[in-house]
Amino acid sequence: xxxxxxxxxxxxxxxxxxxxxxxxxxxxxxxxxxxxxxxxxxxxxxxxxxxxxxxxxxxxxxxxxxxxxxxxxxxxxxxxxxxxxxxxxxxxxxxxxxxxxxxxxxxxxxxxxxxxxxxxxxxxxxxxxxxxxxxxxxxxxxxxxxxxxxxxxxxxxxxxxxxxxxxxxxxxxxxxxxxxxxxxxxxxxxxxxxxxxxxxxxxxxxxxxxxxxxxxxxxxxxxxxxxxxxxxxxxxxxxxxxxxxxxxxxxxxxx
Amino acid sequence: xxxxxxxxxxxxxxxxxxxxxxxxxxxxxxxxxxxxxxxxxxxxxxxxxxxxxxxxxxxxxxxxxxxxxxxxxxxxxxxxxxxxxxxxxxxxxxxxxxxxxxxxxxxxxxxxxxxxxxxxxxxxxxxxxxxxxxxxxxxxxxxxxxxxxxxxxxxxxxxxxxxxxxxxxxxxxxxxxxxxxxxxxxxxxxxxxxxxxxxxxxxxxxxxxxxxxxxxxxxxxxxxxxxxxxxxxxxxxxxxxxxxxxxxxxxxxxx
Numbered sequence: 001x002x003x004x005x006x007x008x009x010x011x012x013x014x015x016x017x018x019x020x021x022x023x024x025x026x027x028x029x030x031x032x033x034x035x036x037x038x039x040x041x042x043x044x045x046x047x048x049x050x051x052x053x054x055x056x057x058x059x060x061x062x063x064x065x066x067x068x069x070x071x072x073x074x075x076x077x078x079x080x081x082x083x084x085x086x087x088x089x090x091x092x093x094x095x096x097x098x099x100x101x102x103x104x105x106x107x108x109x110x111x112x113x114x115x116x117x118x119x120x121x122x123x124x125x126x127x128x129x130x131x132x133x134x135x136x137x138x139x140x141x142x143x144x145x146x147x148x149x150x151x152x153x154x155x156x157x158x159x160x161x162x163x164x165x166x167x168x169x170x171x172x173x174x175x176x177x178x179x180x181x182x183x184x185x186x187x188x189x190x191x192x193x194x195x196x197x198x199x200x201x202x203x204x205x206x207x208x209x210x211x212x213x214x215x216x217x218x219x220x221x222x223x224x225x226x227x228x229x230x231x232x233x234x235x236x237x238x239x240x241x242x243x244x245x246x247x248x249x250x251x252x253x254x255x
Numbered sequence: 256x257x258x259x260x261x262x263x264x265x266x267x268x269x270x271x272x273x274x275x276x277x278x279x280x281x282x283x284x285x286x287x288x289x290x291x292x293x294x295x296x297x298x299x300x301x302x303x304x305x306x307x308x309x310x311x312x313x314x315x316x317x318x319x320x321x322x323x324x325x326x327x328x329x330x331x332x333x334x335x336x337x338x339x340x341x342x343x344x345x346x347x348x349x350x351x352x353x354x355x356x357x358x359x360x361x362x363x364x365x366x367x368x369x370x371x372x373x374x375x376x377x378x379x380x381x382x383x384x385x386x387x388x389x390x391x392x393x394x395x396x397x398x399x400x401x402x403x404x405x406x407x408x409x410x411x412x413x414x415x416x417x418x419x420x421x422x423x424x425x426x427x428x429x430x431x432x433x434x435x436x437x438x439x440x441x442x443x444x445x446x447x448x449x450x451x452x453x454x455x456x457x458x459x460x461x462x463x464x465x466x467x468x469x470x471x472x473x474x475x476x477x478x479x480x481x482x483x484x485x486x487x488x489x490x491x492x493x494x495x496x497x498x499x500x501x502x503x504x505x506x507x508x509x510x
Contacts (some may be wrong), residue, residue: 014473023343055495071480072475072480072482072483073480073481073483082377087268095483096459114452114454114455115364115454115455115458116455116458116473117457118462118471118473120465121462121465127454128454129451129454129455135461153454154334155451157447161445161447161451163486163490164441164442164444164445164447165442165447165451167490168437168438168439168442168475169452169455169489170475170487171434171435171437171438171441171497171500171501172434172435172438172452172456172459173455173456173458173459173473174472174473174474174475174476175431175434175457175474175476175500175501175504176430176431176434176456176459176460177462177463177468177472178468178504178507178508179426179427179430179431179434180305180426180427180431180463180468181467181468181469181472182423182426183423183424183426184423184426184467184468184469186419186423186426187419187420187423189419190415190416190419190420192412192416192419192420194463196305196369196384196410197369197423197427198418198423198463199369199370199382199383199384199408200369200370200371200384200424200427200428201335201427201431201460201463202460202461203370203371203378203458204371204427204428204431204432204460205431205456205457205459205461206460207371207373207376207432207476208432208435208449208453208456209453210376211430212374212436212439212449213433213436213438213439214436217429217433217436218269218371218372218373218428218429218432219425219428219430220327220425220428220429222429223326223329225326225327227327227328228327228328228350228421231350231418232425234282235419236420236424241503241506241507241510242426242507244503245430245503245504245507246425246426246430247504248496248499248500249430249433249500251496252433252437252496252497252500253429253433253436255496
């Protein structure tokens, strides 16, 4: 197709917002934004210059591509309500199998952006790894082209591998962020600024570009510094959860 | 003092190396490098253009400042062997109390760099937060001046608060790095490149500059996405430790 595909965006959360803005920047026409709540639909529709929608029965039939970017457990509920025949339907979830889309159209695929999105942070979408999959070779070409229009990091990856990637991302992103949160709690108790930890956090993340994280491991657990570990556990005595996390991760680092 | 202090460096590990190079760059004269093993002493001494030393009894008496940068549990062993009278003695540990230095000299202090150091990575030392402490106001002036010579982020912080900072750093750095390591293990099983996760890890670390990590939390645990969590735990069934970590951190994120 020489002409750029017309897109309907189903969802208005963080992923939908960043994806919608990326396609708008790439010159694609987004013709509709659906969301369960009118506030979210309006907020994103305004940014994209289109009409918001909350009645899924009134989805436009004029689009070429229907992108579902909602919470994982909401994808199947939405798919059940769609009958798009031969239109291309895409979901953006890490965990939902591609085959779930089968009942909604003959042509279906996945574009899973391996990134963490927040509403108020700009992302350079061109660097976001996009994991794509499609029901056949012809659809795959279309999905890859759509993905390449907004990112230079496009990988064809099966549902099974995508699911493993999503699990890895939970550790690398969600859980490391929680480690920052526990650190913040400890620091705030001492009335010290969290900003003190920023150079350390940045360097820890930057290091992995030069070598495997296993080789980059530092700290009392990998050194086997029992005196420090014992003292840290004593200091955490008042916070059962943080103490358990300290014990379990130290144990896991050692082995 | 108008003339720059002469420094003896006790230790030749990651912290000693980065500190030594920073002082050399700042125009200080390092007159000796001691290490337990001749290989380490030689390696660093060569970089600094000085003579290596392994006999602690032969430490030069001509220096103004003696900087101990060894493993936490080795600090006290070294201090016991030193009798520096009025020379300034400094340790660089996060956890060791400043008072431990008392037996070695009348003038003592701490310069704790809140950063993770690897031998083969260059660090912009001017941005490393240095937590300093000293036995009296006069010594504090000297220690602060020494710290400011290599970093623009210098904070006077008590032994007690420094210890809490070190504990926070274990979570923010060592434990988040272990989360990367678990993620790598999952990814490698699928024969996918770890590099796929780098943009995600960088963005997760960069985000905390714009807000508290608690507010930045994303993922299945904070969304309460039980279906995904259940599936992830099923996928981790073969890795007891990773599964326990997943359960414990998800639980901790929720509350």
